[in-house]
Amino acid sequence: MFRPRASTFAPDQEKESIMRNRLLGAFAGIVSAFAASVAAAAxxxxxxxxxxxxxxxxxxxxxxxxxxxxxxxxxxxxxxxxxxxxxxxxxxxxxxxxxxxxxxxxxxxxxxxxxxxxxxxxxxxxxxxxxxxxxxxxxxxxxxxxxxxxxxxxxxxxxxxSTPILWYNKDGFAKAGLTRPPATWDEMGEYLTKLRAAGFECGYTSGWQQWVHVDNYSTIHDLPIATLHNGLDGLNAVFTYNKTDVVKNIARLQSWVADGRYTYSGRQGSSATPAFASGRCAMMTHSSAVFSSLQASAKFAFEAAPLPYEAGTTPHNSLIxxxxxxxxxxxxxxxxxxxxxxxxxxxxxxxxxxxxxxxxxxxxxxxxxxxxxxxxxxxxxxxQEVAITQVQRGTPTLNTMTVRLGNANQYVAALEEEMEAVWANKKTAQQAMDDAVRRGNEILRRFERQRGN
Structure with missing residues (x-):
């Protein structure tokens, strides 16, 4: 005759097991709720x-x-x-x-x-x-x-x-009998002659040459870099800096390279900063943001001044x-x-x-x-104040507002190559800027086509 199997637990043990399972279930619920609240509060x-x-x-x-x-x-x-x-x-x-x-x-x-x-x-x-x-x-x-x-x-x-400004060796200026920074580019040329005579191997160098000598030169003199307000008004803009005083500026630098007043330090700024901080170059145009680097590396008193401008003009804001x-x-x-x-x-x-x-x-x-x-x-x-006052100089115009052009890395590289040809005396300033504009416009047209226009 069939008989039900007896429980393996005594009555008290069964109650204890049930209570334990209930407690574990409750604890698991608490843990789950706590985890959910933590997740919600993350x-x-x-x-x-x-x-x-x-x-x-x-x-x-x-x-x-x-x-x-x-x-x-x-x-x-x-x-x-x-x-x-x-x-x-x-x-x-x-x-x-x-x-x-x-x-x-x-x-x-x-x-x-x-x-x-x-x-x-x-x-x-x-x-x-x-x-x-x-x-x-x-x-x-x-x-x-x-x-x-x-x-x-x-x-x-x-x-x-940041914006580019002029950095100069204050101790070197004193040695050359100079008491203030140059205000104009022509005055800077005169200073460089005196600094070279005072023993400087390199009178002047620059970081980011295209940013300084094309973009910011144009902005400070309220000159267009390209049509359509430097591209702000449309993708079909074309470069025009080969028809402005940018050419005169590049030609002047070419003459300074020839007589040792200007030393080319590469396209960006990694070589210009040590050339200045070591005391080899007396002046440098470079980003305002190199201040901390110069503080750490320069072994002489240095100062900063606004970028020079052409005599007879009223300078505008620089470009950031x-x-x-x-x-x-x-x-x-x-x-x-x-x-x-x-x-x-x-x-x-x-x-x-x-x-x-x-x-x-x-x-x-x-x-x-x-x-x-x-x-x-x-x-x-x-x-540290020079850059702030320089970018607020004058009344902004559509020429000094921005540069809004596509494929910037490509057209800047083309312009840099042409500037290097000038420093190597392989081209005149006019020929190089004409070639840079031609190449740059081809790059802009590719960008325009890529965007479906």
Whole structure:
């Protein structure tokens, strides 16, 4: 006869087992609920891609940490992606694969490519949509102008802002009997003769020669670089600098190369800075952002002054360079709230003042500039104020606002090659600028065709 199997647990043991299982289930529920609450409370991450900036990376980290530590809703996660070009290419590839960052640093020359990429959420639109009431009049206008559309909408937030200025060896000037920096290019030529006579092997060198001697020479003298307001009004612009005083400027430099007053130090700035900091060259035109590097490496007293201009002219503002912060499309509304909050934080007077002093880059707001000035910083470091006053010189015009042309790396490389032919005395200044314009216009037409026009 069948009999039910007896329980292997005594009654008390069965009760204990049931209670234990209930407790474990309850505990698991508590853990699950706690994990869910932690996940819900986790900050929203904002991905920020930037080129690897070397010593500047630490200053950037401090800016990001300041924002992350000031609130708990968002966390900015920075990622260095190599050079400017590598960073840009990675971001555009990411955008096409729906894996782009929220924020991207792009060099100024890439503005036209960014504008036409279809990937951009204009900064001015973002900040307005998220309720940030920005007093744009409190910003240094020529700095913003570089990244504005022709109807004055701001596309991106200027970030690592600099402009070329004149650096000079104050001790060397005293040795040559010079008491102030040269104001004009002709006066600079006279100074160089005296400095060479005083024992300088190299009177003058320059970093970023195209930026200094074509772009900024044109801007300071209110000369067009290209038609359609330097490309601001359309993709079918053509270069015109071969028909302006740029040719005279290049010819003058050619004569200085011939007699030893000017020494060519390469297309960018990596060789110019040590040539000046070592005491070999008495003067250098270079980015205002090399201040920290010169502080660390120069063994003599150095000063800064505005770029020279042509006698008989009234100088205008110089043109800025460096990188800007772009916001990319394709992200969630709650994430854009964090992006806007971070940008507003970066633009605050305290953060702008700190960034300026830590990096040598210019502040982008008048409030930050006035704060630093009131603290007496420029009394100690007058070199740091030169760029700020230079970019605000005169009244901006459509010639001095920006350069908005595509395939910038390619046309700049062509122009650099032609300038090198002048320094090697293989071409006249006029022939080289004519050839640079012809080659540059071919590059612009390729860009125009690529964009479907």
């Amino acid at each position: 900050p929203i991450e904002i991905q920020f891609w930037h080129p690897t900036l070397g010593p500047i990376d630490d200053a950037l980290k401090q800016q990001i940490d300041s924002f992350n530590n000031a609130q708990t809703a968002y966390k900015v996660v920075a990622s260095g992606r190599g050079t400017y070009d590598e960073t840009f290419n990675a971001a555009i590839a990411g955008f096409r694969a729906n894996k782009s960052p929220h924020l991207l640093v792009v060099i100024g020359q890439g503005t036209q490519s960014m504008l036409l990429s279809g990937a951009v959420y204009p900064v001015q639109d973002l900040l307005a949509a998220e309720g940030h009431k920005i007093d744009w009049d409190n910003y240094i206008q020529p700095v913003l102008n570089y990244y504005r559309t022709k109807d004055m909408k701001l596309l991106s937030l200027p970030f690592s802002v 360079g460096g990188g800007a912060l772009w916001v990319l499309k394709g992200h969630k509304p709650e994430e854009y709230k964090g992006v806007a909050a971070f940008l507003a934080h970066l633009a605050s007077p305290d953060q702008q003042a700190k960034w300026h002093k830590d990096t040598g880059y210019m502040p982008i707001t008048k409030a930050a500039y006035e704060k630093v000035k009131a603290e007496g910083y420029y009394d100690k470091y007058p070199q």
